Amino acid sequence: MAMMQRCFSNRILQQFCSGTQVTLLSGCHRAAGRRSLSSVPGVRERTLIAIKPDGVQRRLVGQIIQRFEQRGFKLVGLKMLQVSDDLLSQHYGQLRTKPFYPGLLQYMTSGPVVAMVWEGYKVIESSRMMVGHTNPAEAQPGTVRGDFSIHVSRNVVHASDSVEGAQREIQLWFKGKELLNWECCDHASTFGL
Ligand SMILES: Nc1ncnc2c1ncn2[C@@H]1O[C@H](COP(=O)(O)OP(=O)(O)OP(=O)(O)O)[C@@H](O)[C@H]1O
Numbered sequence: 391m392a393m394m395q396r397c398f399s400n401r402i403l404q405q406f407c408s409g410t411q412v413t414l415l416s417g418c419h420r421a422a423g424r425r426s427l428s429s430v431p432g433v434r435e436r437t438l439i440a441i442k443p444d445g446v447q448r449r450l451v452g453q454i455i456q457r458f459e460q461r462g463f464k465l466v467g468l469k470m471l472q473v474s475d476d477l478l479s480q481h482y483g484q485l486r487t488k489p490f491y492p493g494l495l496q497y498m499t500s501g502p503v504v505a506m507v508w509e510g511y512k513v514i515e516s517s518r519m520m521v522g523h524t525n526p527a528e529a530q531p532g533t534v535r536g537d538f539s540i541h542v543s544r545n546v547v548h549a550s551d552s553v554e555g556a557q558r559e560i561q562l563w564f565k566g567k568e569l570l571n572w573e574c575c576d577h578a579s580t581f582g583l
């Protein structure tokens with residue numbers, strides 16, 4: 391490699407190594423004739439991720455956002471809010487009869503929550519994997535819960551668990567105008583377009 395670097399200028403070396411790389415270096419413009427992002431099924435999937443009050447109190451917001459950015463997902467909605475009992479009872483309605491439900495409401499209203507909508511290919515399934523098992527004691531190291539929490543009653547983050555659930559939760563937590571449609575300039579790297 392050192393020899394090659396002596397022989398070629400940087401630009402020639404890039405062309406020599408990879409035509410694709412040269413396309414990337416030429417900027418954020420989609421090359422003519424390429425498929426548009428919308429033509430790839432599933433890339434517009436969206437999910438609700440909420441950093442719960444313990445995650446905010448423990449100043450984990452940046453690290454959690456970083457994991458989703460690094461993975462390649464796109465942030466399309468973000469806000470910090472004090473969650474109301476009304477919103478929570480709709481969000482966790484299916485858990486109303488569980489013995490831990492009163493404690494869950496108390497926990498979720500104990501301080502601010504950071505709510506986000508992330509977009510990308512299979513983002514719902516992937517983010518559940520990234521978040522890990524509901525019970526942190528069973529969550530794999532490398533997951534958010536497996537790295538940052540130890541008890542099910544303080545498991546740091548929420549992630550939608552199905553397409554229907556994600557649509558319902560996004561509508562519950564966000565107004566349409568709070569979500570932004572914007573294009574990332576790294577389609578070629580992320581989706582191979
Ligand atoms: N046994 C328990 N004791 C205390 N809290 C619990 C218990 N089980 C679940 N919870 C809380 O209720 C939340 C919702 O439970 P659910 O079964 O939906 O898990 P989840 O889908 O992994 O979590 P979330 O919906 O918050 O992403 C859990 O994330 C956790 O905060």
Ligand SMILES: O=c1ccn([C@@H]2O[C@H](COP(=O)(O)OP(=O)(O)O)[C@@H](O)[C@H]2O)c(=O)[nH]1
Nearest residue numbers: 490494523524542543544545547548549551
């Ligand atoms: O035995 C339990 C199960 C759940 N939860 C809480 O309830 C939330 C929602 O439960 P769900 O089954 O939706 O789990 P999740 O989707 O969060 O993994 C969890 O995140 C926990 O905060 C709890 O406190 N005790």
Ligand SMILES: [Mg+2]
Nearest residue numbers: 548549550551
């Ligand atoms: Mg759940």
